[in-house]
Amino acid sequence: MSLLVVGLNHRTAPTSLLEQASVSGDDTPKVLHDLADAAHVTEAVVLSTCNRTEIYADVETFHGGVADISDQLSRICGIDLGDLAGHLYVHHDARAVGHLFSVVCGLDSMLVGESQILGQVRGAFRAGQAAGVAGSALSGLFQAALRVGKRAHSETSIDAAGASIVAVGIRLAASSLGILSEVPAVPVAPPGGAAGELGGAAVLAAPVAEPPPLAGARVLLIGAGAVGSLAAQTARRAGAAEIVIANRTPARAARVAEMHGGRAVSLADLPHEILMADLVISSTGATGLVVEHDLVAAALPGRGGRPLVFLDLALPHDIDPGVRALPGVSLIDLEALRVALDGAQVAHDVEAVRALVSTEVAGFLDRRRAGRVAPTVVALRAHADSVVHGELARLHSRLPDLDDREWELVEGAVRRVVDKLLHAPTVRVQQLAGAPGGDSYAEALRELFDLPREVPAVVSAPDLDLVERS
Incomplete structure (x- = not known):
């Protein structure tokens, strides 16, 4: 899965086209569900204001995702994709994160620093949640973006x-x-x-x-x-x-x-x-x-x-x-x-917000990479626990004369050995997750220990309380 944004704004399209691309509140649920039904889109949020229409998505493949979203924008505008393509921009993964963070801070607005966009982004995210198409990937992205936007407007004079x-x-x-x-x-x-x-x-x-x-x-x-x-x-x-x-x-x-x-x-x-x-x-x-x-x-x-x-x-x-x-x-x-x-002060504030965005993007990407490793770590420990449980059961049948105190000592020793063997690789793979190619280390663990590809529920379930509070 990867993050993707495809859109058009006041820099790339005339006002008449932006008006055609505008998605009203009543039309948003249908557009979101159409996107969710697309072959390569798993999550989606539509941000539509007077100066931009952008679709943020978590997609299975880059090219397939771009094609699905571009087709949807073509239908919204009511014009042929060939005529629309020259007005569209595409940002992928790190650049998609940086774009959203810049948008929510007002750096990408016609009036630099305007704060109305903060509420518009929040509304778009909530619409995606209400439609059931903004899952854990986009929830994490938009929650982080809204926090960055608040920091920009409270800690600088970008307004x-x-x-x-x-x-x-x-x-x-x-x-x-x-x-x-x-x-x-x-x-x-x-x-x-x-x-x-x-x-x-x-x-x-x-x-x-x-x-x-x-x-x-x-x-x-x-x-x-x-x-x-x-x-x-x-x-x-x-x-x-x-x-x-x-x-x-x-x-x-x-x-x-x-x-x-x-x-x-x-x-x-x-x-x-x-x-x-x-x-x-x-x-x-x-x-x-x-x-x-x-x-x-x-x-x-x-x-x-x-x-x-x-x-x-x-x-x-x-x-x-x-x-x-x-x-x-x-x-x-x-x-x-x-x-x-x-503009010395104005330029200073704009640069301060850009620096804030840069730092926050790096932090978000590090956390996301670490999050991708977490299911592998959980699966590895679950696998080890299953092996320990099975071996202890067999050992218990062979040593029926051990009393509770002796059995407790044996079980504790076995579990400590397994924990110590797993400690270094699990800690190290989380540290390496933030480095370039970090996903490859988690992949190596999955191959070596024949771990399942499914994400454990304890990792994949969204924090609904956190989502609601945002």
Whole structure:
């Protein structure tokens, strides 16, 4: 058996394809059972968010598992596997573990460090348990991943990474609008600090200087995902007079607007809203341009010469770079933010989480290798106990005159001899399990002692209390 993850995310697929690949809560049980019925899949968990759909599985063979999971993703998306394959990624064993640990820590998110993914991973795991297809292999993996995610968010300031990018972008925009004369250094709130929070993400407090960075400004937000919601909160804290949220899904725009005291509109309203806005922040994740040059050019005559700033937080770009050439229009993109951001602390936190993930992956793999040896050790001792029991029974029939005290001494001596003979090989094989090729030592013991291949129940039974507590 081996671990495998096959999926697509915001880096490998356009938003339209991610939407097709999305698996709703109602559809999850059927997808899980279809995976469990596949020839090479023994366990499965489906993680589906707005930025990714991934299937984690314990499989009997690598190639067979990849084929089964890829076919399932093709059916979910409703497109031919040949067209889908270029958007898929595959991670196996150690890389699969490292990928999940990075995902749950927010390192693989569009907004680095966001903590919403922690709850999404937990929900996916519980759905797999409820469907009866997340067994001991994936339970151990996901329990470890959730623990690593909690450590990352509690022991570092990774939550602040995305918030810092948004806050710096807003301050640069305020400077372009003439509200600020300069852009001061941006402090990053420590874990549990006094800064505001959104889903666990620290948000920079409003600067001491008056007026606030966006005092009196009209802010139009295009996109109502995690980045858009964080931008709405940051803009509100920065003193924006009006916040308008436009999104392809009206319900999501309305939800973010309600959270932050804004107003929801449809994408069809963009021409009018751009005409009225001072700052436009876009973060849709679309594959094509959302705001084109001609749309902005058409709005300029009615603005009365007011400056207009675009803050493009999307990758790939939402805003046509050509708008920079229009009079009174400024464009700030992610590249500009990387130059402006004093990211020493942010970079430090990201590297700290990466180091944590690396250490935890190594520890998990060591424990898994040792766990694979455990059934062999248990089987060896069970075999030895059976041999001892049989030999003592025969000896007892040949020495019927021994009293209880004498028989106790004989039995104890025999068992001590067997325990001492088994002690060194069983301890050593557990030590060697963590080394490259460690499984071969357990295999050698099974061959030498003709041990059964079945895993003893005492080893294979999952810890249901531990699973439930997680």
